[in-house]
Amino acid sequence: MQDKVRNERYNNYVEAKIAKTHAWPSLFNSFWVGGLICTIGQLFNDVLLLSFPNMSTQSAWAFTLIFLIFMASFLTGLGIFDKIGAFAGAGTIVPITGFSNSITSPALEFKNEGIIFGMCAKMFIIAGPVIVSGTVASMVVGLIYLFI
Amino acid sequence: MERKRGQQTVFFKNKPIIIGHYSLVGPKEGKGPLRDYFSKIEEDDLFGQKTYEKAERTMIEQSLRGAVENAGIKFGDVRLFLSGDLLNQIISSSYAARSFDIPYVGVFGACSTMAESLALGACLVDGGHFDTVACATSSHFSTAERQFRFPLELGNQRPPTSQWTVTGSGSTILSCKGHGPRITCATFGKVTDYGINDVNNMGAAMAPAAMNTLIAHFKDTKTKPEDYDLILSGDLGKLGSEILIDLMEDHGYKLGLNYKDCGQMIFKRNQNVLMGGSGCGCSATVLNSIILDKIIKGEYKKVLFMATGALLSTTSSQQGESIPGIAHAIVIEGEDNE
Amino acid sequence: MSDWYVYLIVFISGGFICFIGQILIIKTKMTSARILVTFELLGVFLAAIGLFDPISAFCKAGINVPIIGFGASLANGAINAVKAKGLLGVFTGGLEATAGGIAAAVFFAFIFGIIFRAKTKKF
Incomplete structure (x- = not known):
C-alpha cells in the first residue's frame, strides 16, 4: 500500500521531470511528408487514368496503392525508409507506405533465422494486427448489412 | 583476522588487482568523445560476421583476448571467465566461452553486468579460490534493438526519453598478484x-x-x-x-x-x-x-x-x-x- | 478535372490525417502497429456508416492513400459482397477488395527480403 503511494508519487515526479520537447517541428514534418505521399498517389492515379482511359477507377486506385507499397518496400530494402520515417513520424506510418514498411522491415530483420521460420513467419509481427482487426471488423460490418 | 562486513557491502582483505583491461567499440562509439581512449574501434559493426549475434560474440572473444594481452599473461593463466550480456539466455557470452577452453560462469544483470561480474570476480579472487579471473560483457545496438524493440528498418521515431544501446565490449582481468588498480x-x-x-x-x-x-x-x-x-x-x-x-x-x-x-x-x-x-x-x-x-x-x-x-x-x-x-x-x- | 487545386486538397487532407496521427504518437506513446490499427478501424467505421464515399469523392488520394482507405475498402468490399452474394459475401468481401494491397505488400516484402539485409541505423 505504501509502495503504491510511493510509486505513484515517483511516476508523477518523473513525468514532470521529462523535458518538454517542442512538438511543432515533428507535427509539421508529418504533415508535409504525409501530404506529399498522398499527392504522389494522386498524381500516379491521374497519369494512369490518362494513359489507360479504359481503366476503371477502382483498378486505378488498386494500382496506385500497389505502386506506393512497392516504393515503400523498395526504400525499406535500401535502408532509406527508416530515415524518412524517423524524420516524418506519422507522415510515413499512416499512409499505406507504413503498412508496407511494417511488413518488409521484419522480413529483412528476421531473414537470418531462415526463410520459413524467420522471414515468412515473422513478416506479420507488426502488420498482423492490421490484417486481423481489419478482417474481423469488415466481417462485422458485413454481418450488420446482411441483417438490415 | 575478522573480516570487515557491511549490510550489503563486502570488503576485500587481499584487494584483487586489475592487471589488464580492454575495450572494443563499434563505429558510432568510435566517433564519440572517448574515441582516443578505446583500445580498438571497429569500423564494420558486423565484425566480419554474417549476423549481428555472431558479431557480438566475436566482440567478446576479441576483447577478452585483448585484455589478456594487455595484462601480459598467457591465456592459459586465466582460471575463470565471468561474463554476461543482454541477449536471451546470454548467448553471446556462452558462445564466446565455447572457444576459450577455460571454466565459465554466465551472469546476468542486464546493463549492470560489468559491475556484477567484477564484484563476483573480486570476491572469488579475494577468497583465494582463483588466482586470475576474467570479467567481460558486451552489447550490440542491432541485437538489442531487434530483441527489445523493433526491426531496424522500421520507419518509426524514437521516443525522446529513449537511449541508444552501445555497440561494444569491455573485459577486465583480475588477479591476486601483479600491478594495477x-x-x-x-x-x-x-x-x-x-x-x-x-x-x-x-x-x-x-x-x-x-x-x-x-x-x-x-x-x-x-x-x-x-x-x-x-x-x-x-x-x-x-x-x-x-x-x-x-x-x-x-x-x-x-x-x-x-x-x-x-x-x-x-x-x-x-x-x-x-x-x-x-x-x-x-x-x-x-x-x-x-x-x-x-x-x-x-x-x-x-x-x-x-x-x-x-x-x-x-x-x-x-x-x-x-x-x-x-x-x-x-x-x-x-x-x-x- | 485534374485542376491544380485537386492536388492542394489532396495534400492538405492527407497531411492533416498524418498530423492527427503524429499528435496521437506524441500524446499517447502509441507504437506504429497501434496507429495503423486505429486508423484502419476508423476507415472501416466511416465506410460502414456511409461517410467514406462522399469524403473520398472530395479528398481523393488524401484519404485513400492513408490506411483509412484500406479500412474503408475492407468494409465497402464486405458491404457490396453481402448485397451480391449474401452470407458468403460476409466472408469473402473484405479481403477480396483488399487482396491486391495485401498480396503486393507480402510479395514485395518477400522479394526485397531475399535481396537486401537489415542495416544498423546510422543516424
Missing part, C-alpha cells in the same frame, strides 16, 4: 521497482535502484560522496542521472561535480542518441578505457563504479509489468593509494 570493496544491490512502466524510459526505472545501492554503500563504508574522486553510474542517461541526483539529495547526499554517467560520456549530444548510451557495453567500455587509464595514471585515486540494469523482458513488459532495476557498485583505488 585495486578493487577494495563491492556493494551488491537490491532489486528495486518504483512502478515505471515505460520501456523507453530506462533511466527513470533504474534510478531508484541506483539510489538504494549508493545509500547502502555510503552507510556501510561510512563514506560521503566527496570522498571519491569520481562516482560513475552505468547507463542512467541524462534523465536518469538527473533523477538520481534529486533522489540522493532527498536522502541528504549531495552528488557534486564528481558524479558522472557513462551513458552521457560515451556519445556527443549531436549523435542523435537522445538521453545517451545504454547497454552492458556502455559501462564496460567506458570503465575499461578512460576510467582505468586515468586511475593507472593517477588522475583518479578512488573511484566508485556503479552499473545499473533494468531487469525486464519483452514478455514481462507486454504483460504490463513494471520495470525492476538493479545496481551493483565497486570501489577501485589506484595502486599507490594505501
Whole structure:
C-alpha cells in the first residue's frame, strides 16, 4: 500500500521531470511528408487514368496503392525508409507506405533465422494486427448489412 | 583476522588487482568523445560476421583476448571467465566461452553486468579460490534493438526519453598478484521497482535502484560522496542521472561535480542518441578505457563504479509489468593509494 | 478535372490525417502497429456508416492513400459482397477488395527480403 503511494508519487515526479520537447517541428514534418505521399498517389492515379482511359477507377486506385507499397518496400530494402520515417513520424506510418514498411522491415530483420521460420513467419509481427482487426471488423460490418 | 562486513557491502582483505583491461567499440562509439581512449574501434559493426549475434560474440572473444594481452599473461593463466550480456539466455557470452577452453560462469544483470561480474570476480579472487579471473560483457545496438524493440528498418521515431544501446565490449582481468588498480570493496544491490512502466524510459526505472545501492554503500563504508574522486553510474542517461541526483539529495547526499554517467560520456549530444548510451557495453567500455587509464595514471585515486540494469523482458513488459532495476557498485583505488 | 487545386486538397487532407496521427504518437506513446490499427478501424467505421464515399469523392488520394482507405475498402468490399452474394459475401468481401494491397505488400516484402539485409541505423 505504501509502495503504491510511493510509486505513484515517483511516476508523477518523473513525468514532470521529462523535458518538454517542442512538438511543432515533428507535427509539421508529418504533415508535409504525409501530404506529399498522398499527392504522389494522386498524381500516379491521374497519369494512369490518362494513359489507360479504359481503366476503371477502382483498378486505378488498386494500382496506385500497389505502386506506393512497392516504393515503400523498395526504400525499406535500401535502408532509406527508416530515415524518412524517423524524420516524418506519422507522415510515413499512416499512409499505406507504413503498412508496407511494417511488413518488409521484419522480413529483412528476421531473414537470418531462415526463410520459413524467420522471414515468412515473422513478416506479420507488426502488420498482423492490421490484417486481423481489419478482417474481423469488415466481417462485422458485413454481418450488420446482411441483417438490415 | 575478522573480516570487515557491511549490510550489503563486502570488503576485500587481499584487494584483487586489475592487471589488464580492454575495450572494443563499434563505429558510432568510435566517433564519440572517448574515441582516443578505446583500445580498438571497429569500423564494420558486423565484425566480419554474417549476423549481428555472431558479431557480438566475436566482440567478446576479441576483447577478452585483448585484455589478456594487455595484462601480459598467457591465456592459459586465466582460471575463470565471468561474463554476461543482454541477449536471451546470454548467448553471446556462452558462445564466446565455447572457444576459450577455460571454466565459465554466465551472469546476468542486464546493463549492470560489468559491475556484477567484477564484484563476483573480486570476491572469488579475494577468497583465494582463483588466482586470475576474467570479467567481460558486451552489447550490440542491432541485437538489442531487434530483441527489445523493433526491426531496424522500421520507419518509426524514437521516443525522446529513449537511449541508444552501445555497440561494444569491455573485459577486465583480475588477479591476486601483479600491478594495477585495486578493487577494495563491492556493494551488491537490491532489486528495486518504483512502478515505471515505460520501456523507453530506462533511466527513470533504474534510478531508484541506483539510489538504494549508493545509500547502502555510503552507510556501510561510512563514506560521503566527496570522498571519491569520481562516482560513475552505468547507463542512467541524462534523465536518469538527473533523477538520481534529486533522489540522493532527498536522502541528504549531495552528488557534486564528481558524479558522472557513462551513458552521457560515451556519445556527443549531436549523435542523435537522445538521453545517451545504454547497454552492458556502455559501462564496460567506458570503465575499461578512460576510467582505468586515468586511475593507472593517477588522475583518479578512488573511484566508485556503479552499473545499473533494468531487469525486464519483452514478455514481462507486454504483460504490463513494471520495470525492476538493479545496481551493483565497486570501489577501485589506484595502486599507490594505501 | 485534374485542376491544380485537386492536388492542394489532396495534400492538405492527407497531411492533416498524418498530423492527427503524429499528435496521437506524441500524446499517447502509441507504437506504429497501434496507429495503423486505429486508423484502419476508423476507415472501416466511416465506410460502414456511409461517410467514406462522399469524403473520398472530395479528398481523393488524401484519404485513400492513408490506411483509412484500406479500412474503408475492407468494409465497402464486405458491404457490396453481402448485397451480391449474401452470407458468403460476409466472408469473402473484405479481403477480396483488399487482396491486391495485401498480396503486393507480402510479395514485395518477400522479394526485397531475399535481396537486401537489415542495416544498423546510422543516424
